[in-house]
Amino acid sequence: RTMYDLIVLAFQTDATRVATFSSGMEGQGIPIPELGITQTRHALSHHNGDPGHMEKLTQSDTFAVEQYSYFISRLAETKDLNGKPLLDTTMALFGSGMAYGHSHGNANLPLVLAGGTGLGLKHGSHLDLNQNHFDGYTLDNPGSHYRLCSRPANAEAHMSNLLLLMAQKMGVETGKFGDSNRVLDLA
Structure with a gap:
């Protein structure tokens, strides 16, 4: 929480307008x-269906989401230099590079974007960009998921599309980011 508090303080005082925070290396956790x-989060993610590992993985993920929730609450209750809640003028993205670490499946990344209503973002909805394109992961045949690695199940569901939208909302004049193929409409 100390890192989140420092980020809130930096935003509140306008010491910076961009921050990146990782709670551990993507490959380890x-x-x-x-x-x-x-165990590291990486070791737990290769659970092979072990209930004990899966329970600890759930605990680890729950802990990470609780810390993100704390951060969002702090942004909502803290005013910027203009007296507006920081959350209104901040976009806070939470997620992972893996959706299903057991087989390195990244076809359906769980991402949460909070804030940014003052930047024109509309919230209160759940977008499943892989709906009707992806049936989920199973423990029965974890190796079958390798066909989904490094590419979305839906050609329109690139994480870079979200990152492109965020860059544009921050005033970056660009029509492309990485392998983006459209700008998400979150207005």
Whole structure:
């Protein structure tokens, strides 16, 4: 939470307008001994259906989402230099590069974008860009998911489309970011 508090303070004082925070290397993820989790998130993600590993993975993910929720609450309650809630003028993206780490499946990334209503973003909805294109992951045949690695199940569902929208909302004049093929409409 200290890192999130520092980011809120930096935004509040306009010391910076952009921050990136990772709770651990994407390929590892940190153990959380306070919760009894001594393995890295990466080790837990290769659970092979082990209920104990899956329970700890759920605990690890829950902890990460709780910290993000804390950050969003702090942005909502803290005013910027103009007296507006920081959350209104901030876009906070939470997610992972893997949707299903057991087989490195990244076809259906779980991402949460909060804030930015003052930048024209509309919230309160759930977008499933892979709906009708992806049936989910199963534990029965984890190797079958490798066909989905590095490409979305829906050709329109590139994470870079969201990143392009965010860049444009920050005033970056560009029509492309990475492998983007459209700008998401979140207005």
